[in-house]
């Protein structure tokens with residue numbers, strides 16, 4: 062049988078770090094990037110005799126995430142201990158939620174090549190993150206950093222509804238944008254605040270029973286997720302085609318070799334000995350509490366997209382790209398407030414800004430200039446102070462050393478030449494230097510005009526006003 066005879070089935074477990082100021086059970090800060098072990102206390106270091114107290118914001122953020130993904134919110138939930146040993150987990154248990162998660166039975170809608178599709182969410186629960194092991198190349202050992210221990214997470218578990226790596230990517234992007242919009246997580250993939258475990262199985266098309274799955278842990282870039290899925294699907298099909306059986310195991314994806322490697326097998330055999338944490342009280346939520354959070358939910362990506370179609374006349378495709386990221390979409394709206402030119406802002410975001418983001422592998426949240434500065438750049442073009450080719454150079458400069466576009470233009474001497482005398486001078490100089498093109502033009506070759514304009518642009522290093530140049534050439538050529 063060929064690859065075409067198989068169906069791929071996937072379900073995801075996504076971990077998102079919540080952007081609360083303090084940790085889930087103590088008052089240590091959660092800020093990323095501090096010196097190792099400087100954001101710790103006896104509670105998050107797991108000292109015996111300490112008592113955890115649940116951070117209310119964590120519940121609020123998780124409920125928000127649940128409501129934004131169409132979940133039912135549990136009125137009565139609790140925390141459980143998940144017991145296992147690992148050096149980054151000082152208590153030897155993680156406080157998580159077992160049989161009573163905060164949110165259940167939700168869905169996220171994605172666009173597929175066959176139209177809209179609902180990906181069902183099994184649950185969203187809250188839990189604490191573990192610490193981090195730093196493998197020390199010099200000393201040969203591993204060093205434990207507990208700054209991340211106790212940082213609040215939500216784990217979002219999907220049903221096995223995903224059928225291709227494209228669907229997985231679409232689902233992750235949608236989920237990420239929802240979490241960004243409701244401002245519960247910054248979802249910075251490089252910093253690990255949005256990461257996914259991908260469960261993959263294959264079955265022959267038409268089979269009712271799901272195949273045996275493997276689980277690939279903690280991937281944090283779209284590219285590695287797609288590559289890992291493609292590799293793992295091929296590997297599983299090969300195993301079956303060769304008469305073997307896929308084993309249920311946990312895999313580690315290695316980006317360098319482009320392969321998956323076993324981490325531990327028989328995930329099901331691992332017994333976490335879950336039990337309710339006796340140090341924490343049950344989480345009881347009132348109707349009123351949930352409704353208040355529901356009322357405060359902001360506009361979500363889907364409705365923002367619809368609004369852009371109507372309000373600004375954006376194309377479906379552009380509206381989708383811009384609203385997929387809250388930061389891009391805030392940049393869009395902020396710049397329009399300044400320059401009142403939605404079409405230009407749309408074009409700059411879709412073309413030049415997106416291209417630079419791609420080339421530099423930067424996320425929209427990392428764009429170093431603000432929406433006012435983008436708006437000002439567009440005003441400068443609209444007023445004719447700079448040409449759009451100069452504006453492209455200004456934009457690159459805004460990414461590299463963010464400051465007001467006016468300052469960049471002043472410093473670099475990039476102001477457009479719109480002075481009639483100056484333009485005429487250049488035109489005459491170019492005409493004199495290119496008698497052949499002049500003759501060509503007069504002989505009916507209209508293309509020669511383009512060449513002359515190009516020469517004049519070169520002469521002024523792109524600063525001449527192109528409309529004025531054109532007109533001046535036409536006038537002079539008539540004489």
Ligand code: ADP
Pocket residue numbers: 070071072073074218219220221222260261262271272273274276328
């Ligand atoms: P755990 O990994 O903790 O054992 P579950 O058994 O609930 O948890 O499954 C976790 C994830 O695996 C879910 O997202 C689920 O949709 C997915 N999953 C379960 N069975 C399969 C399968 N046969 N193929 C692909 N994904 C699966």
Ligand code: MG
Pocket residue numbers: 074258276
């Ligand atoms: Mg799992």
Ligand code: ZN
Pocket residue numbers: 084087088089100101102103104105106211
């Ligand atoms: Zn602490």
